[in-house]
Amino acid sequence: MTTQQILEAARTAKSALALASGETRQQALLGMADALCDPEQIREILAANAQDMEAAKGHITNVMLDRLALTPERIHAMAQGIREVAALPDPVGRVLDRVERPNGLVIEKTAVPMGVIAIIYESRPNVTSDAAALALKSGNACILRCGKEAWRSANAIVAALRQGIRTSGLPETAVCLIEDTTHASANALMTAVGYVDLLIPRGGAGLIRACVENAKVPCIQTGTGICHIFVDDTADQDKALNIIENAKASRPSVCNAEEVCLVHAAIAPEFLPRLAQRLGADRAARGLQPVELRLDPAAATLIPGTPAGPRDFDTEFLDYILAVRVVDSVEEAVRHIAAHSTGHSEAILTQTPAHADLFTAAVDSAAVYVNCSTRFTDGGEFGLGCEMGISTQKLHARGPMGLAELCSYKYIIQGSGQIR
Amino acid sequence: MTTQQILEAARTAKSALALASGETRQQALLGMADALCDPEQIREILAANAQDMEAAKGHITNVMLDRLALTPERIHAMAQGIREVAALPDPVGRVLDRVERPNGLVIEKTAVPMGVIAIIYESRPNVTSDAAALALKSGNACILRCGKEAWRSANAIVAALRQGIRTSGLPETAVCLIEDTTHASANALMTAVGYVDLLIPRGGAGLIRACVENAKVPCIQTGTGICHIFVDDTADQDKALNIIENAKASRPSVCNAEEVCLVHAAIAPEFLPRLAQRLGADRAARGLQPVELRLDPAAATLIPGTPAGPRDFDTEFLDYILAVRVVDSVEEAVRHIAAHSTGHSEAILTQTPAHADLFTAAVDSAAVYVNCSTRFTDGGEFGLGCEMGISTQKLHARGPMGLAELCSYKYIIQGSGQIR
Numbered sequence: 067m068t069t070q071q072i073l074e075a076a077r078t079a080k081s082a083l084a085l086a087s088g089e090t091r092q093q094a095l096l097g098m099a100d101a102l103c104d105p106e107q108i109r110e111i112l113a114a115n116a117q118d119m120e121a122a123k124g125h126i127t128n129v130m131l132d133r134l135a136l137t138p139e140r141i142h143a144m145a146q147g148i149r150e151v152a153a154l155p156d157p158v159g160r161v162l163d164r165v166e167r168p169n170g171l172v173i174e175k176t177a178v179p180m181g182v183i184a185i186i187y188e189s190r191p192n193v194t195s196d197a198a199a200l201a202l203k204s205g206n207a208c209i210l211r212c213g214k215e216a217w218r219s220a221n222a223i224v225a226a227l228r229q230g231i232r233t234s235g236l237p238e239t240a241v242c243l244i245e246d247t248t249h250a251s252a253n254a255l256m257t258a259v260g261y262v263d264l265l266i267p268r269g270g271a272g273l274i275r276a277c278v279e280n281a282k283v284p285c286i287q288t289g290t291g292i293c294h295i296f297v298d299d300t301a302d303q304d305k306a307l308n309i310i311e312n313a314k315a316s317r318p319s320v321c322n323a324e325e326v327c328l329v330h331a332a333i334a335p336e337f338l339p340r341l342a343q344r345l346g347a348d349r350a351a352r353g354l355q356p357v358e359l360r361l362d363p364a365a366a367t368l369i370p371g372t373p374a375g376p377r378d379f380d381t382e383f384l385d386y387i388l389a390v391r392v393v394d395s396v397e398e399a400v401r402h403i404a405a406h407s408t409g410h411s412e413a414i415l416t417q418t419p420a421h422a423d424l425f426t427a428a429v430d431s432a433a434v435y436v437n438c439s440t441r442f443t444d445g446g447e448f449g450l451g452c453e454m455g456i457s458t459q460k461l462h463a464r465g466p467m468g469l470a471e472l473c474s475y476k477y478i479i480q481g482s483g484q485i486r
Numbered sequence: 487m488t489t490q491q492i493l494e495a496a497r498t499a500k501s502a503l504a505l506a507s508g509e510t511r512q513q514a515l516l517g518m519a520d521a522l523c524d525p526e527q528i529r530e531i532l533a534a535n536a537q538d539m540e541a542a543k544g545h546i547t548n549v550m551l552d553r554l555a556l557t558p559e560r561i562h563a564m565a566q567g568i569r570e571v572a573a574l575p576d577p578v579g580r581v582l583d584r585v586e587r588p589n590g591l592v593i594e595k596t597a598v599p600m601g602v603i604a605i606i607y608e609s610r611p612n613v614t615s616d617a618a619a620l621a622l623k624s625g626n627a628c629i630l631r632c633g634k635e636a637w638r639s640a641n642a643i644v645a646a647l648r649q650g651i652r653t654s655g656l657p658e659t660a661v662c663l664i665e666d667t668t669h670a671s672a673n674a675l676m677t678a679v680g681y682v683d684l685l686i687p688r689g690g691a692g693l694i695r696a697c698v699e700n701a702k703v704p705c706i707q708t709g710t711g712i713c714h715i716f717v718d719d720t721a722d723q724d725k726a727l728n729i730i731e732n733a734k735a736s737r738p739s740v741c742n743a744e745e746v747c748l749v750h751a752a753i754a755p756e757f758l759p760r761l762a763q764r765l766g767a768d769r770a771a772r773g774l775q776p777v778e779l780r781l782d783p784a785a786a787t788l789i790p791g792t793p794a795g796p797r798d799f800d801t802e803f804l805d806y807i808l809a810v811r812v813v814d815s816v817e818e819a820v821r822h823i824a825a826h827s828t829g830h831s832e833a834i835l836t837q838t839p840a841h842a843d844l845f846t847a848a849v850d851s852a853a854v855y856v857n858c859s860t861r862f863t864d865g866g867e868f869g870l871g872c873e874m875g876i877s878t879q880k881l882h883a884r885g886p887m888g889l890a891e892l893c894s895y896k897y898i899i900q901g902s903g904q905i906r
Contacts, residue, residue, distance in 0.1 A: 309903065434896060484857075
């Protein structure tokens with residue numbers, strides 16, 4: 067189907083979904099999970115994935131190739147993920163607020179699906195089933211647009227999911243995959259006013275920027291995280307070393323990993339050598355990859371390391387690299403963060419409550435932590451049960467987006483002849 | 487100041503506001519109200535308004551001229567409006583959700599200001615003080631950009647408001663007025679990424695469309711309302727006549743006025759003549775302006791009236807004009823609304839509960855009414871105490887926007903050394 071035909075099919079499915087009960091959506095989700103476990107579907111998906119892998123070899127990195135690869139276990143894990151989403155409470159139809167007015171009108175603010183959610187993503191096939199499950203659970207039709215490396219895999223997965231959807235009586239076009247993997251289809255989604263109710267780009271900074279620049283449909287920015295940790299003069303330094311190593315090095319490729327460490331000048335002469343030791347020689351001795359430090363001039367007088375270049379405090383390294391700066395106060399830390407953060411996650415490590423309060427009030431980010439790792443910014447860790455991405459914008463959704471954030475609301479008003 | 491200087495000044499004020507207590511913001515609001523009642527400020531505002539009126543005469547309609555005109559009473563009413571906003575509960579700092587995780591993290595989802603809100607509006611000077619009050623109450627700096635007809639008045643009002651703000655110790659740049667009234671400044675606001683956290687256009691369809699087309703900052707569409715009322719076969723016809731006259735003719739120039747009436751075919755032969763009588767001869771007999779009916783072919787066989795033209799079911803008349811169509815069922819009414827509505831407000835008049843349920847579930851609008859007038863879509867009528875406009879989009883805010891809708895949230899997480 068052409069992209070335009072898919073837009074129309076999804077809009078039609080949205081009308082059916084608006085009227086579907088939670089039980090019907092549930093049946094569709096369980097059907098999707100079952101279909102993914104159907105041996106014939108697994109064979110089809112693995113065959114398609116083998117073609118994707120073959121075509122991608124030599125064109126993408128080994129890390130990307132590993133993300134692309136599917137196995138029967140990974141496919142079963144995708145099905146399990148769908149069952150976990152199915153088990154969450156239904157977000158649709160919840161009465162968020164209710165008021166009975168003096169004139170007798172009963173006004174209920176009621177959660178409703180967004181309608182059609184379009185998701186642009188790159189080469190991880192499991193996003194296909196995750197996104198479809200979250201969309202359907204929240205009553206939305208979804209249009210998936212994946213990178214060309216993963217297209218055959220995604221297409222086979224969507225074929226299985228649709229087999230499952232059909233068992234519920236819902237239209238299979240509740241889950242659509244865009245066939246065109248060129249820029250043209252991404253642009254078509256960004257400008258599909260009247261068809262796409264919410265666009266969620268999941269991917270690199272370039273994709274996010276393109277959406278912000280070009281989208282004429284409502285769009286949520288996700289993901290880019292230049293996360294800061296500020297070590298205050300009263301910080302518990304042992305805990306600080308644990309937290310920073312965790313935030314930086316437990317999984318450097320993710321958006322909630324620390325990229326910048328700010329250290330209070332009063333403790334920098336003591337703390338920075340310990341930090342360099344912990345992230346450098348200590349890690350090497352434990353057989354772990356050491357972290358390269360990029361130092362501002364003040365830090366460079368205290369420990370060895372690479373001098374920070376002009377972009378190092380504005381870069382999402384996603385690697386074993388940490389920019390380090392010495393600051394004179396919590397206020398200077400807040401100012402640095404205001405100038406350089408992407409609004410994702412920041413932490414203060416301190417035993418001074420007034421500093422913690424100032425930091426949490428003044429830092430304008432989705433998640434602001436006191437005395438723990440930034441790595442907790444995650445739907446599962448926040449108790450949402452799932453996640454469609456992490457919003458770094460302030461409109462509608464901020465931080466991990468769960469099912470509630472995939473809903474809008476409408477006011478339903480019951481009257482008995484009232485006029486104004 | 488240039489527009490760029492104003493953007494920077496507002497961003498600086500936003501940082502001060504993020505740390506200001508509710509008491510300080512309250513003091514600023516009461517200071518603003520007092521300053522508007524200061525006789526010297528009233529003289530300045532009336533003098534500026536007289537210049538605006540003089541310059542506008544002959545260039546804008548009499549209705550617009552009346553909206554532009556200020557009197558001491560109208561200025562005192564603006565001050566009273568500010569005091570009413572001040573008396574509302576503080577929306578900032580509310581804990582919207584709180585969870586204690588098994589690992590001991592305490593996660594609080596906390597309401598915070600958006601930051602800088604830009605409002606583009608036309609020639610009503612009272613919007614200047616209303617918008618400033620709502621923004622400040624919700625902890626936001628605001629950048630106001632009014633039409634050139636009202637600029638001198640707005641400038642004098644902002645000077646008074648700033649006199650009031652200074653008494654609180656907050657920066658007076660918490661309320662800024664753009665000096666340039668050309669398209670250039672509107673475009674600058676639409677593209678002020680990093681400066682404007684939320685853009686709210688309040689005005690005609692052209693302004694709204696320009697913002698949707700061009701805005702690169704988060705934007706909320708307000709206002710356009712092609713509102714439908716569907717008269718079902720079981721409707722109480724006496725109540726229906728009251729409701730339709732109220733929805734259409736009590737104030738035709740507002741966005742929650744009815745523009746289209748859909749009538750079930752089973753009652754059309756009885757109901758349409760009564761409707762024509764009620765909106766036509768009856769109104770004339772009462773000395774009121776009759777409503778012109780624009781009829782689809784089926785309605786035209788039953789009553790006299792103007793045949794509907796090709797655009798009449800897609801026009802926000804804002805006038806004593808009502809488009810009328812006969813439909814065969816509630817499903818056909820829903821389909822018509824899906825194809826023609828702007829998503830503002832729609833009503834079903836029926837005594838069949840199943841039809842009411844189908845209508846409220848299937849109609850994808852901000853407010854969906856059963857057996858009452860669409861005119862109730864209003865912040866005051868919904869019990870919000872105030873209103874910054876009526877959103878017709880689904881992201882973030884839908885329907886009347888009160889103080890809660892001018893806030894975002896952030897997650898504040900208290901830990902004791904947790905790592906992941």
